[in-house]
Amino acid sequence: MEVYADYAATTPVKQEVVDKMMDIYAVHYGNPSSIHSVGRNARKHLDDSRRSVKQALGAKQNEIIFTSGATESNNTAIKGIAYAQRYKGNHIITTKIEHHSVLHVFEQLEKEGFDVTYLDVDHQGLVQLDQLKEVITEQTILVSIMFVNNEIGTVQPMYEIDSIVADSNALLHVDAVQAIGHLDINFHDFNIDAMSITAHKFGGPKGVGALVVKEGTPLQFLQLGGEQEAKRRAGTENLPQIVGFAEALKLATEHLNENNIHLMNLKNQFLVSLQERSIPFELNGSMTESTGHIVNLYFPFIDVETILTLLDLANIYVSSGSACTAGTTTPSHVLVAMYEHDDRAKHSVRFSFNEQTTEQEVKYIATEIHKIYHKFKEDI
Template identity: 80%
Template sequence: MEVYADHAATTPVKQAVIEKMMEIYATHFGNPSSIHSKGRDARRYLDEARRTVAKTFNAKPNEVIFTSGATESNNLAIKGIAYDQMNKGQHIITTKIEHHSVLHVFEQLEKEGFDVTYLNVDKSGMVDLEQLRRAITEETILVSIMFVNNEIGTVQPMYDIDEIMAQSNAYFHVDAVQAVGHLDIDFQEFHIDAMSITAHKFGGPKGVGALLLKTQTPLKFQQLGGEQEAKRRAGTENLAQIVGLAEALQISNQHRDEHNIHLMNLKNLFLVTLQERSVPFELNGSMIDTTGHIVNLYLPFIDVETMLTLLDLSNIYVSSGSACTAGTTTPSHVLQAMYGDDDRAKHSIRFSFNEQTTEQEIKYIAMEIHKIYHKFKEEA
């Protein structure tokens, strides 16, 4: 059996999305900025995709900026707001468990003279709300907190954070990459000024994403050249992939509640099956404030590299954490922040599923982990 269990890293492109994209490549290939009929035809599809994204999140079409993905969206939002507002203050806030496309930007801004507060999290990966409340001052211009953590699946208490942000003048950016398709996100309901998404996390193509930006949010734009995206992000729009993003977004919200129930059932089945087989493990994160698609396990009997290799030999494809740190031996900064323990991070594996994952596949993964455990137990 072959099991792909690394959906938090990237998801297979859905067939309906591929068909929609191929239609654009074959027939609607004009430049959306051209004024001739082929250009106007392409513009129609671009505008429709923008409306689809806006409607999904209860945003306005002019609040959607198409980008190359979450990394660009995060960079654009954080740098754009920080540089625009730096004359009003240079204090910015994020958490210790953000994706590196957020953390590395804050680290760079810190080198440039910005004062950065990195919020702590507890052992479930939940942000310290009191620390956030105390940290915000009149000098704070930006707060960036991810909705769902990409390594452990913890969902941040966004309503509580929103109440705190509503009492400040700081702008609020949210990395919502892992939340799309799992949670209902109302861009107008929350005091979110900027929000990042990327298509390949919910059945769309790689290389395309979006930044949702509230109408009155100031931003110093980073990419100059043309007047695309209402002069906010220069460069010819990647029309086929943008249409693919919109199509995948629509599909991801169909039967979302049923899919979430299925994923939580799979998560429970996975943990129970490992327990029944007497495999020693601990869950990294929470079983309450979480999505069902990510399960991060501490397996004390084996190191990450060995486990990944042995699972791969059994045709089970998983990861140790963020795909953006693949190939490095650096322990997960997320688990370090949660537990203060490098050793735990060196023995933890992330499994991530989607609505197509079956109970049979889950049981197969548990069975192979059981085999590996007993092999190492016998050799010990």
């Protein structure tokens, strides 16, 4: 059996999405900025996609900016707000467990003279709200906190966070990459000023995403050139990718509830299967304050490189954490922040599922881990 269990890294493109994209490549190939009929036809598909995205996210149409994905969206939001608001203050806040497309931007801004606070998290990966209240000052201009952590699946208390930020002078940016398709998010139910998403996490193509920016939010746009995206993001729009993104988002939100039930059942089945086989493990993160699609486990009897290799030989494809740090030997910064040392990170594996994952596949993973455990248990 072959089991892909790394859906938090990327998902296969759904056939309905491919069909929509191929129609654009083959028939509606015009440049949306051209004024002739072929260009106007392409513009119609671009506008239709923007309407579809805004409907799925509960945003306004003019608040949707199409980008190349989460990294660009995060960079644009964080730098753009920081630079635009710098005249008001110099303090910006994020957490120690953000994706590197957020953390590295904050590190760069710190080198440019911004005062940065990196919030701690508890053993479940949850932000400490009291600390957030304590560190926000009149000089704070930006807070950036991810909705769902990409390594452990913990869901942050976003209503409480946005309430704290709303009572300050700061603006709030949210990386919602792992939340889409798993949480029912209506953009205007929150006091979020900017939100990043990317298509390939929920059955869309790689290389396309969006930055949702609340109307009236001051933001300095850094990519210069043409007047695309209402003069906010220069460059010819990648229409086939955008159409695919819109279709994938529509499908993900339409089937959200049934997919979540399936994923929570899988998560429980996986943990029970490991327990039934007396495999020693501990859950990294929260069982309740989390999504169903990510399960991060600590196996004390084996190091992460060895278990990943053995699982790969058994045709089980998982990871140790973010795909953006694959190939490095650096322990997960998320787990280090949670447990204050790197030993646990060196023995932890991330399993991530989606609606295509079956109970049979989950049980197969547990069976293969059981075989590995019996080979290595004498080292415990």
